[in-house]
Amino acid sequence: MTEFKLKKGFLIGVASAATQIEGGELEHSWQDWYRRGKIKDNSNPARANDHYARYQQDTLLMKEMGIEIYRLGIEWARIEPQKGVFDGAVIQRYCDEIKQLQLQGIKVLVTLHHFTNPLWFENIGAFSKKENISYFIKYIEVVLKAFGPEVAEYITINEPNVYTTFGYFFGEWPPGEKSLTKTIKVLSILAAAHLQAYLKIHEIRKEMGFSDTKVSFANHLRVFIPKDSKKLKDRFFTKLLAKLFQQDIAVAMMKAKFPWYMKNILKLPQGIYCDFIALNYYTRSCVSGMSDGVKEKVTVNDLGWEVYPPGIIQCAQQLYDICQLPIYITENGTCDNHDSFRARYIYEHLKEISESSLPLARYYHWCFCDNFEWLEGESARFGIVHIDYDNQKRTIKNSGRFFSEIIANKEVTTSMYDKYVKDQEYPRND
Ligand code: BGC
Numbered sequence: 001m002t003e004f005k006l007k008k009g010f011l012i013g014v015a016s017a018a019t020q021i022e023g024g025e026l027e028h029s030w031q032d033w034y035r036r037g038k039i040k041d042n043s044n045p046a047r048a049n050d051h052y053a054r055y056q057q058d059t060l061l062m063k064e065m066g067i068e069i070y071r072l073g074i075e076w077a078r079i080e081p082q083k084g085v086f087d088g089a090v091i092q093r094y095c096d097e098i099k100q101l102q103l104q105g106i107k108v109l110v111t112l113h114h115f116t117n118p119l120w121f122e123n124i125g126a127f128s129k130k131e132n133i134s135y136f137i138k139y140i141e142v143v144l145k146a147f148g149p150e151v152a153e154y155i156t157i158n159e160p161n162v163y164t165t166f167g168y169f170f171g172e173w174p175p176g177e178k179s180l181t182k183t184i185k186v187l188s189i190l191a192a193a194h195l196q197a198y199l200k201i202h203e204i205r206k207e208m209g210f211s212d213t214k215v216s217f218a219n220h221l222r223v224f225i226p227k228d229s230k231k232l233k234d235r236f237f238t239k240l241l242a243k244l245f246q247q248d249i250a251v252a253m254m255k256a257k258f259p260w261y262m263k264n265i266l267k268l269p270q271g272i273y274c275d276f277i278a279l280n281y282y283t284r285s286c287v288s289g290m291s292d293g294v295k296e297k298v299t300v301n302d303l304g305w306e307v308y309p310p311g312i313i314q315c316a317q318q319l320y321d322i323c324q325l326p327i328y329i330t331e332n333g334t335c336d337n338h339d340s341f342r343a344r345y346i347y348e349h350l351k352e353i354s355e356s357s358l359p360l361a362r363y364y365h366w367c368f369c370d371n372f373e374w375l376e377g378e379s380a381r382f383g384i385v386h387i388d389y390d391n392q393k394r395t396i397k398n399s400g401r402f403f404s405e406i407i408a409n410k411e412v413t414t415s416m417y418d419k420y421v422k423d424q425e426y427p428r429n430d
Contacts, residue, residue, distance in 0.1 A: 006410045013362070014062070014364060015070070015071035016072055016073065017114035018072075019045055019048075019116040020045075020049075020367070020374075022078075023046055023048040023053075026077045026081070027077060027120070028116050028122075029116055030116050030174065033173070039377045040379065047389060049369050049370075052078075056100060058369070060104070061385065061394060062101075062104070062106060065400060066404045068407060069362055070106050070109070070368075071331075072109075073112075074112065077117070077118035077119065079143065080142075081118065091142070091146045098150050102150070109328075110154050110155070111158055112140055112143065112155065113158060115158060115163055121135060128185060133192055137197060141200065153213075153215075156197040156201075157193065158218045161219075161245055164183050165245065187262060188252075191249065191253045191265075192266045194217045195266060196268075197215075198273045199268075201213060202215065215274065216274040216278040218280050219280065222281075223285070226287055237288075241292060250322055254277075254323050255322070274323065276325050276361070277320065279316055279319055280329075282331075283308060283311070297429065299426035300427055301336060301341075302335045305335070307334065307341075309345075309352050313356045326360075327361060328362040329362065337379075339381075339399050341424045343421050344426065346402065350363065350412070367384075369385040385400050399420075405420075
């Protein structure tokens with residue numbers, strides 16, 4: 001059977017992050033990383049999609065494409081360019097964007113922290129010092145009060161495990177450290193920052209008289225499998241890696257339940273510290289000894305990541321086992337530079353969702369327009385809308401048209417399948 005229907009009330013939209021789309025020469029950790037020559041293709045985040053200036057055009061394009069929900073980031077470094085100095089005009093600009101989205105009937109979910117720190121915050125140690133949590137909370141207070149009734153839904157922190165693993169363990173992202181001890185410390189501090197932010201957001205909105213608040217953090221989960229399932233060593237490290245990379249941090253941030261090697265810095269009682277499950281899912285990893293890689297002879301995307309659609313449900317189940325809440329896929333997408341298999345990717349992941357009995361309620365595709373893909377710069381295209389970076393021209397891709405049809409119909413029919421998916425094939429790594 002090629003066709004499927006999505007459940008009634010299931011919402012579909014797109015996600016993005018401020019640094020990846022806004023552009024502008026700002027004093028933040030990724031601008032600094034660029035200045036240090038660390039972006040592989042040397043592209044400058046100051047260019048990106050120029051979305052900060054073009055947000056009206058982008059909102060209208062979303063509307064045209066039928067987008068129902070939008071997960072957008074706001075840039076802390078822009079809002080608070082210097083410690084304690086908040087820029088009212090910037091906050092107003094975000095309020096305008098949010099109002100415009102809502103006027104077009106697009107529901108917003110705001111991410112408060114998506115990998116990037118203001119440089120002043122990075123320079124005082126960011127989340128490697130527990131006393132710095134208070135700066136994050138202050139920023140949230142200012143934003144929450146300004147957004148008032150307009151925004152009820154927040155993601156506090158995006159992918160704490162990816163932020164720490166790349167920034168503090170592999171040293172490939174800012175601040176470029178390579179220390180296991182530091183990685184664990186930062187994880188504990190990020191967990192504390194989320195827990196406190198969760199309570200603070202609820203407290204502020206309650207004081208303002210609103211009861212529709214929804215807060216979570218975005219988990220990045222992968223499926224881990226042993227390279228050789230007959231080898232005890234591979235099986236052992238597969239379990240260990242999954243536990244250390246994603247399971248323990250999810251439990252700590254969802255429930256304030258900490259494993260022995262992490263600290264409950266704020267000594268918060270165990271409880272439920274999220275109102276929905278937020279899952280970012282991309283791929284499966286294959287573990288051999290202590291390192292992970294990509295399974296051999298499988299379908300892959302243009303960055304060599306395995307395409308493994310059943311994993312979206314396996315990871316959702318893993319989080320649902322921790323906490324029984326509605327599940328939002330807050331990111332799912334693929335690097336397909338020529339848009340030659342993205343429609344198939346979307347089709348196969350949404351089909352998995354449609355067949356699952358889990359309470360999956362929303363799907364945010366990563367991402368709307370091609371954008372600044374961190375270390376890969378402008379060279380890795382994940383968008384359903386093509387960007388010509390030289391003239392900032394936006395063009396809806398074939399996958400974007402397919403996505404719009406899915407939203408309009410809440411199903412994929414055989415004729416849609418034949419039109420968009422049938423002839424698409426993924427690359428392979430054989
Ligand atoms: C991040 C995005 C990123 C995407 C694709 C996710 O882990 O949240 O910012 O662009 O992966 O690499």
